Amino acid sequence: MRALIPLGLLCLALAWPPSVPGQAFELPVPATSYPDEDPAAAVYPGLDPADPAVERALQDALRRDRRNVTAMAQLALLQAWRGPRGRWERDYERAAALAPAGSPEARYVRWSWGWALFAGGDFRGALTQWQAAEQAHGGRPYWVPATYAIALWAMGERDLALQFFAVAAREQPQRWGSAEATAATVARWRPNERFAAESLAARHDGHAP
Numbered sequence: 001m002r003a004l005i006p007l008g009l010l011c012l013a014l015a016w017p018p019s020v021p022g023q024a025f026e027l028p029v030p031a032t033s034y035p036d037e038d039p040a041a042a043v044y045p046g047l048d049p050a051d052p053a054v055e056r057a058l059q060d061a062l063r064r065d066r067r068n069v070t071a072m073a074q075l076a077l078l079q080a081w082r083g084p085r086g087r088w089e090r091d092y093e094r095a096a097a098l099a100p101a102g103s104p105e106a107r108y109v110r111w112s113w114g115w116a117l118f119a120g121g122d123f124r125g126a127l128t129q130w131q132a133a134e135q136a137h138g139g140r141p142y143w144v145p146a147t148y149a150i151a152l153w154a155m156g157e158r159d160l161a162l163q164f165f166a167v168a169a170r171e172q173p174q175r176w177g178s179a180e181a182t183a184a185t186v187a188r189w190r191p192n193e194r195f196a197a198e199s200l201a202a203r204h205d206g207h208a209p
Contacts, residue, residue, distance in 0.1 A: 025128055027157065028148055030164045031140055034171060038141035040107035040133070047074060049081040069095040069105050073112040080116035081190070088116065107133045118151065119190055127151040146176055150196045158203070165200045179205050 048054055055078055061071040072095040079088035092113045099106035114129035127148065134144055145168035152161035168176040175185045182201035186194045 025124065027152075027160060028127075028131060028164075030145065030148075030160075030167050032167075034140040034142050034144050034167065036137070036139035036141045038104075038107065038137055038143060040104040040137075041111050041141060041143040041147075042108065047078060049078050054078065067098050069099045069109055072098075073109045077112050077116050080119055085120065092116070102136060102138075107136050110136065114147075114151075115193075118154070118193065121192070123151050123154040127155070142172070145171065146197070149200055150193065153200050154192070154196045161200060162203060165204050169204060176201065 055075065058071045058075040058078070061068050062075070065071075072091055076088040076091035076095065079086075079091070092109065095109045096106070096113070099109050110129045110133035114126040114133070117123075117129060118126035130144075130147055130151065134141060145164045149161045149164035149168060152158075152164060155161075165176065170177075174181060176182055179198070179201040182197055186197045189197065
C-alpha cells in the first residue's frame with residue numbers, strides 16, 4: 001500500500017534489477033494479520049516527474065551528500081516513471097549498497113524500487129523487491145497484503161492475490177474494504193497500479209472484471 005511520505009523522511013531526502021541478487025523467487029503465503037507499522041513504506045506525493053523543481057531539489061541533496069540514499073531512490077523513481085530502464089537501475093543498486101543494513105532507508109530503497117519496476121511492467125521484479133523489504137523489516141508490516149495482492153494480480157496469480165487482498169480488506173477496511181474505498185485510496189496512483197487495485201476490489205466484492 002502506498003502511503004504519504006512523512007515530512008521527516010522528505011526532509012532527509014532534500015537536506016533495487018528485476019531480482020534481488022542471491023535471492024530465489026518464491027510466491028508468498030499470506031499471514032493471518034499484518035499489524036506492524038513501517039515508516040519506510042512511503043511515496044512522496046509531490047514526486048512529480050513533470051516538475052523540474054523536484055528533480056533539481058533531489059540533485060541538490062545528492063550534491064550535498066552523495067550517500068543520501070533516500071534522495072537517490074526518489075530520483076531513480078522519477079527517472080523510472082519517465083522511460084525505459086537504464087541509469088535508474090544503477091542508482092537503485094548503488095542506493096541499496098550504501099544503505100545501512102536493516103535501516104528504514106534500506107527498506108525504503110527496496111520499497112521504491114518495487115514501484116519503479118511495477119511502473120515498467122516487471123511485476124515479478126516488483127514483488128521480489130517488496131519481499132526483500134518485508135524480510136528486512138523482520139515483522140509483518142501493514143503494507144504487505146495490499147501491495148503483494150496488486151503485484152500478484154498483475155502477474156496473473158489471481159487466487160493468491162485475492163487471498164492477500166482479503167487480509168487487507170479485513171485489516172484496513174477504510175482503505176480496501178470496498179470498491180469505493182479502494183477507488184478513493186488509489187485515485188492518485190499511476191494507471192497500471194490503479195487498474196490492478198480496482199480490478200482486485202471488484203473481484204473481492206463479487207463483481208468479476
